Amino acid sequence: MTDEKRKVLIVEDDPGLRMQMKWALTEFDVLVAEDGPQAVQLFEKSRPPVVILDLGLPPDPNGASEGLTTLEEVLKLAPHTKVIVASGNEERSNALKAVSLGAYDFYPKPLDPEVMRLFIRRALHLHDLEEENEHLIKGHASPLAGLVASSPTMQALCRTAERVATANIAVLITGESGTGKEILARAMHDLSARAGQNFVAINCAAIPDNLLESELFGHERGAFTGAVKQTIGKVEQAHLGTLFLDEIGDMPLALQAKLLRFLQNRTIERIGGRREIEVDVRVLSATNRDLAAMMKDGSFREDLFYRLNEVSIQIPPLRERPGDAVLLARYFRAKYAKDFQRAPKAFTADALAVIASYPWPGNVRELENRVKRSMLMADGKSISAADLDLDVPIGKDTALMPTLRQIRTRAEGEAVTRALALTDNNVSDASQLLGVSRPTFYELMRGANIPIKRKEQS
Secondary structure: OOOOOOEEEEEOOOHHHHHHHHHHOOOOEEEEEOOHHHHHHHHHHHOOOEEEEEOOOOOOOOOOHHHHHHHHHHHHHOOOOEEEEEEOHHHHHHHHHHHHOOOOEEEEOOOOHHHHHHHHHHHHHHHHHHHHHHHHHHHOEOOOOOOEOOOHHHHHHHHHHHHHHOOOOOEEEEOOOOOOHHHHHHHHHHHOOOOOOOEEEEEOOOOOHHHHHHHHHOEOOOOOOOOOOOEOOHHHHOOOOEEEEEOHHHOOHHHHHHHHHHHHHOEEOOEOOOOOEEOOOEEEEEEOOOHHHHHHHOOOOHHHHHHHOOEEEEOOOHHHOOOHHHHHHHHHHHHHHHHOOOOOOEEOHHHHHHHHHOOOOOHHHHHHHHHHHHHHHOOOOEEOHHHHOOOOOOOOOOOOOOOHHHHHHHHHHHHHHHHHHHOOOOHHHHHHHHOOOHHHHHHHHHHOOOOOOHHHOO
16 A cells, blocks of 8 residues: 555635645645646646636636536546535535536535545545446456456356457357347457458348348449449458348348358359459358247248358346346446546445346346436436336345345255256155255255145155
């Protein structure tokens, strides 16, 4: 732990008050500025974690325009900075406006050195917590760019993706909508030898069937009504790079045959064209549909499936990634604080509990939208469970993590259920299988609310 004094910037146009504040805060390394431009210049050079800002700065000493401008410039440079606005009672409305723009708090004049020191210590503590949280998020980021994950299943998935990224093979990415299939595809492209070339994505479900062929393969001028010029298709645009076919399960059956021909021959013909064009691309595809079932009912070609599925990677839904929801929520909070140029709002304990327990049917996309909305709409400095607007009752069973007792009870219940299934509900055999006595096994059944079959009662 270093003994170096923490930096604090004081922005105050009154020279007497400026020096009084500096002498009162000797436990800190105090920097002083008398106007906005000087304050921004000092801040850019030293990046103090805490700024004490007087809103009435020249050339508007009786207003707040210059002080509010300085506040916005500081937070734009470093959103985590804790800006304490010093204001008199007559300036309260301006101080509240400053807080709405991202100021940490406002301090009522006249100066009370002890109270001011307390404000600064609290601001420094919060700043350090947010910095530590950001480091933790970066430390739990996956090996693949754009993916944030700490769960073992996602870490294993990332290692698999790393291994296949460098091989020039087709990869089929499956998973529910909103799990991040395109992000994974882009990350694999960035790790491949084709990283310097185009990554071209096309959503097969978002384009009408009659236009999809033209989007994929392009067309010549005059090929059909409205074709007033030659158009290069997505496949050709991806030459030497990566073609990502999203929602491949929604591709019309007739077009599947043409895509298969391209994958076999690596040549295309634009609609209305007569010349074969060689195209060198790596194909990645994704779907949230059950292609195995579609092959059985004839709506997806089996030969195309095997061309696209040289390697398969399935992304688990967010509800099956323990710990990732909270980690992602913090990541998105920091991201949108930067995008909106606002100080990050902390999650309350009940918000974190709801994030951890909610099943997230919309997966990562839904989580991102909720956090983005709450960053804009939440009042005050924190995001509560109510701000997230999720249909999760808050109670004693809602927690960031179950207790050891809950984990043990759940595991015992699962073991008892499995033992009974393996022994056809024979308690004697099941208790021997688990290595416990019959009375103990009955207690475990009662604890797990498993009914005792009559034939086992005596």
